[in-house]
Amino acid sequence: MKKVLTFGVALAAMGSLVSCGGTDEESADSTSQATSAPEQTSAPDTEAPVVEDGVSDDGVLQVPQEFDTIQAAVDAASAGDLVLIDVGVYNEAVQVTTDDIVIRGVDRNAVILDGNFELDNGFRVVAANGVAIENMTAQNFTKNGFFWTGSTGYRGSYLTAWRNGDYGIYAFDSVGGVLEYSYAAGSPDAGFYIGQCFPCDAVVRNVVSEHNGLGYSGTNSGGNLVIIDSVFRYNRAGIVPNSGSYELCYPQRATTIAGNLVYSNNQPDTPAIDVALLAMGNGILSAGGTGNVIEKNRVYDHDRTGIGLVPFLEEDANDQIPTKDAWEEPCSESKLKDPVIPDGPLLWDSIDNVVRDNVLDDNRRADIAVASAGTDLWTLGNCFSGNTHSSSAPLALESLSPCGSALSADGDWVSGDLVVINWLVEVESAPPAVDYKTASLPDQPTDLENMPDASTAPAVPASSTPPVVDLAAVAVPDAVS
Helix, strand or coil: CCCCCCHHHHHHCCCCCCCCCCCCCCCHHHHCCCCCCCCCCCCCCCCCCCEECCEECCCEEEECCCCCCHHHHHHHCCCCCEEEECCEEECCCEEECCCCCEEEECCCCCEEEECCCCCCEEEEEECCCCEEEEEEEEECCCCEEEEEECCEEEEEEEEEEECCCCCCEEEECCEEEEEECCEEECCCCEEEEEECECCCCEEEECCEEECCCEEEEEECECCCEEEECCEEECCCEEEEEECCCCCCCCCCECEEEECCEEECCCCCCCCCCHHHHHCCCCCEEEECCECCEEECCEEEEECCEEEEEECEEECCCCCCCCCHHHCCCCHHHHCCCCCCCCCCCEEECCECCEEECCEEEEECCEEEEECCCCCCHHHCCCEEECCECCCEECCCHHHHCCCCCCCCCCCCCCCCCCCCHHHHHHHHHCCCCCCCCCCCCCCCCCCCCCCCCCCCCCCCCCCCCCCCCCHHHCCCCCCCC
């Protein structure tokens, strides 16, 4: 957790229902298939790779055949090279500073980086662009399994992050990314995180996140950021984007959350930071988020809300809340501004979010909800339409706040109010966090899907332009039987 709050301060911050962040070619699918060579009628005019000191010059650096450690191979790699890691357990914390390299395991389930609860990050990519990490597992690290920071162009494909002390798969202050076909479990903060970027130009797709404090968290991230076709289950809370001045690029905005299966995020025996305890029992929860589109998700079996738009009350804020005319300002510009320290706490309301065409059921407090702490709800501009649901807070929310219509004070905005202040009382009796080192997890999966042709597919560094997502083709996923 990069924003440190005492538990008492967290309780005092009525709206602080959030996780806290830190410090390709056209499609990444192009990396998953080897390209067949054209049929030839005669032998090609090529020379065999030169081998010097046991290392060939074919652009593939093999571990452990040519290099004893992953770090040694990474340090020797040049742009365009592939570091190919054979089956084994590697007790390493690998730092990457070279642009445009690909690091890949031959077997996702059998190439394992293990931190032994002593090493910090499985992989830490620092200000290196175009780095792709593929087809392996990182477990038992004190901080993160896979971590990109300060990067332009990143990709994490077919990764497993298991029982790590902060985040599972984590991109901070980085743009142009894809996180895909990956699995994360057992982190106190979030299984997946993208933060401090606008526009982020990133896609999270086909991932599974379970038994974490939060399934997904994103502080001050958005702008062409899409979370799609993924499963978030058995976390304390499911998908939780948020705003806050304790990181740059505020507010959180313009994230599309579509076609996801979000269920049973009430898990009482996970590791969890304080805010995960406070947010427990919610499926998709915007805490001070703005301009997000939440559509075509199936959300069910939550003790509180299926989809909730709530405030974040920030104590000890570092800057004022920017006015709406600054919301389109890119992060590269907003970072340069001098902050103005406010006189007191800031209330980051959830504003101008669109919640439509979701299917919700058995969310015990409300299937859909909007709340604040003193701000008139009709002034926030959030809208709800086309959702299949049986309960809302306030009551008749889709009639009060339909998409495509101007909102007004007319109507009953009080009956059925969410009363989020009650969550501050309820958290006192919530199941406490469990040490991530000993938390009960399901059996570690050993048969997760491998990257096709991992041993032979060519290296394709990550592009800074993520794949285009056809949102019109997205469908509400089926429930798990």
